[in-house]
Amino acid sequence: MVKPAHPLSADIAGLLRVRARWSPLEFVFWIIAFATIFLFPNYYLILAEIVIWALFAISIDLVLGYAGIITLGQAAFFGFGAYAAGLLAKHGLITEPTLALLASGLAAAVLGFFTSFLVLRGSDLTRLMVTLGVSLVLRELANRFPEVTGGADGMQGITINPVLGQFRFDLYGHTAYIYSLIVLFVLFVIARRIVRSPFGLSLVAIKGNPLRSAAVGIAVNWRLVAIYTIAAAYAGVAGALLTQTTAFASLEGFSFERSADGLLVLIIGGTGYLYGGVIGALIFRFGHDYLSSITPQYWQFWIGLFLVLIVLVGRDRIGTWFDPVRTLADRIAAWRSKRRARAIGAASREGGQP
């Protein structure tokens, strides 16, 4: 038996499709991103660094921007991925970079899974301290076992094989940048898919109201474990990318500064829409370069000032600068759906329904 479709169904299906569809602005964004390969061959090294920051910030966005878990310890997974990639290459366990990247992400995910249970309980402040604590513990462990990690000197003597056995990492960062950019794109597409799925929607719901989330049947804790694990994998891949593109891993990967800067990058770009991480990384890295060329010693002063301004000026994101455009688009969509609803209402009244 087929139930006749509701008159509104087609409209709603359309609206839900629009919600998931890639907007023209996004196409432009990624076309420009890939065009940089041809446009800025002299900036490959810095661009690769930006891509890694972007991926790291996306990882923080998944837990903070979507699920509302405040973290100051995402470096735990970044560093873990970085050392995992280093060890895999150094000991010749997995020599092909893409496979090693995958394995490093997986290793970080396992760590993320087990530490996720620590952040389930407690308030924002507790979470902040617990995540920070985990990353500090890992940093000291890495420091304590120099025979494995190289300790404070960092892990030396890593040789990274050509990607897919074809593309050798060169001095100019040509391979490094293209490789990192493709990884970022693939992981971005997956993250985009995740946040627009029913699962992603449930994360936003949990962030907004955990009590009601449970009251519609959502197993809140398991969803948080899942996204924390996924985000850990993202951070781990970012760390592994750094190791692979620089042939070096150091304690810096675990550092508090890495977590804090990641958060800064995300807040500069804006939380909860994924592009914030990429935009923030661009501004952060070039801002850093520009400011430190003017005042080499005091560039953090300007970053600090900038941060204060962001928080004071508008909510918490630079992304809000585009808000008028978005609001306009929303208005048009709402107006159109209202008009459609009215048309349907009129049609059903004429049809003689009670």
Place this chain on the structure above:
Amino acid sequence: MTPVLETRALEKRFGGIVAANQVSLRLEKGARHALIGPNGAGKTTVINLLTGVLRPSSGEILLDGKDITNVEPHDRVRLGMARTFQINQLFADLTPLETLGLAISERLGTGTHWWRTVGSRAGVVDEIAELLERFRLVDVMQERTAILPYGKQRLLEIALAFACRPHLLLLDEPAAGVPDAERHEILATIATLPADVTVLLIEHDMDIVFSFAGRISVLVNGEMLVEGTVDEVSHDPRVRAVYLGEAFDG
């Protein structure tokens, strides 16, 4: 016949305060049962115990004869128990469209699907459409819940519980704070619930209680004072004493 909902000597103590004392309830299938009582009688505590937001200090809760005293709140929803909240508990950043899509996806068990888009599964869209129309939310379906007028939010609050398709529905003052005109619509919608859905209504407004409920339980100071038909309860001198005639006059 096994009652849909049964509580046995349910108790909840907060330190020295007994918020619910030896509360025993029994709802048969399809019952329209009201739980009334003066402010602070423990009505919301009872609902929170039933839904698992609070754990009882002692006593048992049975749903369809199964002990659910230690079942997690979200699992109780999966077993067919849904509720509305006295104070709206909504998802401020989601639109009504997304809110209902979410609840329906969860009910169908597709809430963990991360590779699909919302509403890609057949039937979900039809059901969203049906609920939006029934609760007159079509014109605001694309607006953020946070900016909806209170009346619309209230309708969404109830629509959200309906989206769970419960066979036991707990309504915590569904018409609270709603102007008279819209109040009737909410009540009319509740009246359209299928007869086999069991409803427990917590309410202050005696008109609503008398027009809706078949049986009434009166809770006073955390204890069940009386339980009976509308007639029995409204003529009970103890109930009249508690309410001092304020709602029972005329």
